[in-house]
Ligand code: SF4
């Protein structure tokens with residue numbers, strides 16, 4: 001039954017799926033940087049023709065290629081709704097989540113490439129381990145050795161508001177991999193790690209701010225940030241990253257975390 005539905009959907013647009021809602025479709029070229037170390041001397045762009053509806057996302061177009069044209073195309077994805085952060089990639093040269101960019105907002109040719117600054121494993125899949133190592137280095141968890149109260153640790157609305165923006169991070173790495181300071185020095189802890197440090201430094205229930213600030217007040221810490229703002233522009237969650245970094249810098253200088 002499911003197979004029949006799939007075939008009907010594919011047949012509706014001459015062999016390529018993309019006509020699920022009956023909306024008019026258009027042909028788009030998805031250009032992907034590909035490299036097969038067993039056959040290629042260097043990476044090369046490859047074009048795939050897909051038929052898309054206006055409401056299709058780039059992720060839908062990639063799925064269409066993978067499921068119906070070329071199963072070797074490789075990229076990460078999970079939630080398909082801008083929550084898990086796994087499908088960050090460069091789309092027409094800009095870091096975006098493939099599941100949050102509508103095809104109707106792009107041209108006839110859409111180029112997708114892996115994030116910059118990480119080792120490419122295959123196609124759009126990069127090695128995220130250095131990114132997560134930087135994340136772990138700022139102790140992104142609650143530190144409080146005081147005896148816990150009988151119920152939860154209470155916090156005022158104002159205290160919660162203080163770090164609300166930086167709780168929204170989904171660890172997609174779009175910010176860090178758009179930062180020229182990171183491109184110049186991969187040891188830079190990067191904006192994503194600073195955002196996640198901010199989330200706990202300014203939490204009134206946490207007691208680990210001094211240690212985090214000490215770690216960030218280092219050669220590869222916050223001072224590598226030159227306030228370039230690429231990170232803020234790239235963030236799919238619209239987190240005010242440059243502002244958060246500025247607040248962490250101030251906290252280091254003035255030893256103030258409120
Ligand atoms: Fe992604 Fe924004 Fe978090 Fe950076 S701060 S990792 S861009 S969600």
Ligand code: F3S
Pocket residue numbers: 178179180181182190191224225226227228229230231232241242245
């Ligand atoms: Fe980089 Fe963002 Fe700072 S782009 S230099 S981390 S403001």
Ligand code: FES
Pocket residue numbers: 076077078079080081082083084085086087088097098099100
């Ligand atoms: Fe989860 Fe895009 S697939 S954020």
